[in-house]
Amino acid sequence: MKTLSREFLEKIINLLTERIVVVDREGIIMYMDKAYCDFIHTTQDKVIGKPVQDVIENSRMHIVVKTGREEVQEFQRINGSVMVANRFPIVINGKVEGAVGNVIFPDPEHLRHFKNNIQHLVNDLKYLRSEVEKDLKSKYTFDDLIGESPAFKKVKEFAKVISGGDSSILITGPSGTGKELFANAIHNSSLRDTCPFVPVNCAAIPEELLESELFGYEDGAFTGAKKGGKKGLFEVANNGTIFLDEIGDMALAMQSKLLRVLQEGEIQPIGGQKIIPIDVRIIAATHRDLEKMVEEGTFRQDLYYRINVIKLEVPPLRERKEDIPLLSEALLKKLEKRFYRKGVAISPEVIERLQQHSWPGNVRELENVLERAINVLDNNTIELSDLPLYIRDQKTDEPNSNQSEGPSSNREWNLLTLPIQIQPLKDTLALVEKQVIEKTLEFTHGNKLNAAKLLGIGKTSLYDKCKAYDIK
Ligand SMILES: Nc1ncnc2c1ncn2[C@@H]1O[C@H](COP(=O)(O)OP(=O)(O)OP(=O)(O)O)[C@@H](O)[C@H]1O
Ligand SMILES: [Mg+2]
Incomplete structure (x- = not known):
């Protein structure tokens, strides 16, 4: 391999615009590139052969040749501004023969520019770290x-x-x-x-x-x-x-x-x-x-x-039903925030009904029931009609419960009392459908919107059926 000539090496160094200084083991400057000379307003012939500390303000090159320890990305103050420098000992055959140093950011402007470029990465890192730490904090008291x-x-x-x-x-x-x-x-x-x-x-x-x-x-x-x-x-x-x-x-x-x-x-x-x-x-x-x-x-x-x-x-919740009113209120407050609602109340009938349920899914189930209710809510009070059917329509889960049958009792009737005769199934189903709609409307005092909700069908669909069955 051809060895690089001194001129060649110098060209490379100058092209890379690194500000480089090389000292011998006594800390005497052996080489300083043009960029470094320009940086400290001098020329090569004035500095070669001089002790580095006399030429470069706050230099530590003469110390690095003594300690043999590299100093990477250290701040150094020159001409009143802070720059960032690297200093490496040159070790040959296990002995420190000199040192090479360079300046990475010659002035705060360069440093600021670099910082701007990486600032968003630093910010991202900070944010992610805080998120991770937040995740590792317990959230409830x-x-x-x-x-x-x-x-x-x-x-x-x-x-x-x-x-x-x-x-x-x-x-x-x-x-x-x-x-x-x-x-x-x-x-x-x-x-x-x-x-x-x-x-x-x-x-x-x-x-x-x-x-x-x-x-x-x-x-x-x-x-x-x-x-x-x-x-x-x-x-x-x-x-x-x-x-x-x-x-x-x-x-x-x-x-x-x-x-x-x-x-x-x-x-x-x-x-x-x-x-x-x-x-x-x-x-x-x-x-x-x-x-x-x-x-x-x-x-x-x-x-x-x-x-x-x-x-x-x-x-389990069924063993502490007296907590249901307080719990419902607290859970509702939490849900209000999530659904951007305010001042949602629960009717006493609903509370009564909730206390009759056995809650196999415990507080989570109660939370889900209230979430569903807040979603279908027309005004600001949760009524029985806002509860899911399986809770609304059951009497009570406890056969020995001495609680009253609750407000749903007037919503139950026996289908077998309907005048059913042997006829095409289609006609029987239509008859049953008609009777169920009539009964529901009776229950809601003619309120079609509430009836539609109770039946779990759309308002238009209920209107169509009323028209078809001639229900007023
Ligand atoms: N006493 C309580 N007060 C307020 N909220 C409660 C209470 N108990 C449970 N919750 C709420 O009910 C939901 C279920 O609670 P959690 O996840 O702690 O139950 P779990 O016992 O761990 O259930 P699983 O065995 O299914 O994991 C959560 O949203 C929680 O905030
Ligand atoms: Mg759990």
């Missing part, structure tokens, strides 16, 4: 847990007491009772509240991914693994709380791995040798009967004991 019934208050008070400790907690209760809300509130009033709250839905993450999600993996641990590896959720939750939701849905093999982590207080990311000590409080939740699962052999007994240090049983 005990004030968000609505309920004044003795059954609910007892659980809430107990939860407040245990939130201060560090023991594992198992929250049980049927679906939609607020287990996740409890977990959030407990973390928020614990000493760990400034550290992350990391919820993990064990049922939603595919079995084969759960291990890497929880414990993380090292670079190249398996095919398809992200370059550089990934932090596990246990590590993310360090010093905070991990919420293992739906723990009853965790596969047995994974249960064993989790047990080991809980016993040893450390994790080992997949594909690595590294052991990471962790300090995480465990809150687990399930709507399943874990004791029964232990008996059946589908849940590890030792893991059950580990997570069940403190048990919190959230009562």
Whole structure:
């Protein structure tokens, strides 16, 4: 290979307009390119052979040749303005023979221009980081847990007491009772509240991914693994709380791995040798009967004991129906915000009806019913006709209930009293349809709009049918 001539090298350096200075091991300038000379208003013949600190203001090149340590992207003040400089020692045969330095941003204008170019990236990064951090904060406190019934208050008070400790907690209760809300509130009033709250839905993450999600993996641990590896959720939750939701849905093999982590207080990311000590409080939740699962052999007994240090049983809504008025009001306030409504009220008949329902889906079901109601609402008060049929039309779920039959009783009648004779089915159906419409209109005192709503058909369709059956 042909060696580059000095002239050739100089041309390259000048073309690249880098401001370059080279010193020997004593810090004496051996070379300074034209751009650097122009930058500090001098010429090459004036500077070569001079100590660098006499030529360049605030230079540290003579220090770098002594320490042998590079200095990258350091600020340096020259002629009253701040620039950014790099300084590298030149090491030959293990000995520092000199140093080379360059100026990246010769003045604040260049720096500002560069900053402008990357500012949007920095902003994006800041935003994403705050979003991630926000996600790792628990969102609810005990004030968000609505309920004044003795059954609910007892659980809430107990939860407040245990939130201060560090023991594992198992929250049980049927679906939609607020287990996740409890977990959030407990973390928020614990000493760990400034550290992350990391919820993990064990049922939603595919079995084969759960291990890497929880414990993380090292670079190249398996095919398809992200370059550089990934932090596990246990590590993310360090010093905070991990919420293992739906723990009853965790596969047995994974249960064993989790047990080991809980016993040893450390994790080992997949594909690595590294052991990471962790300090995480465990809150687990399930709507399943874990004791029964232990008996059946589908849940590890030792893991059950580990997570069940403190048990919190959230009562189903049907056992605290006195909370329904307060809860409905609170949920409605939340929905008003979502649907941009204001001052929505609930009629006393509706409250009464809601208290008669057995709520298999608990608070979540109540939330859904109210959401549906707010969607079909004409004025500002939720009436019986705004409730879904299955709630509106049932008498009561409790056969022994001594509550009154409620306002729907005058909406029930026996179809068999209709004068039905053997005739084409089409005619019978038309007759039944006519009678049902008449009865409904009787119930709504002739209000066709309400009748259409109750029948679940459009207003025009009802008008057409009334015309066809000659209903006034
Ligand atoms: N006591 C309560 N006060 C206010 N809102 C509540 C209460 N309990 C539950 N909710 C609301 O009901 C919904 C369901 O609650 P959450 O998700 O905590 O239930 P869950 O017990 O975790 O249910 P699942 O077992 O189905 O996961 C949420 O929108 C929550 O905000
Ligand atoms: Mg849940």
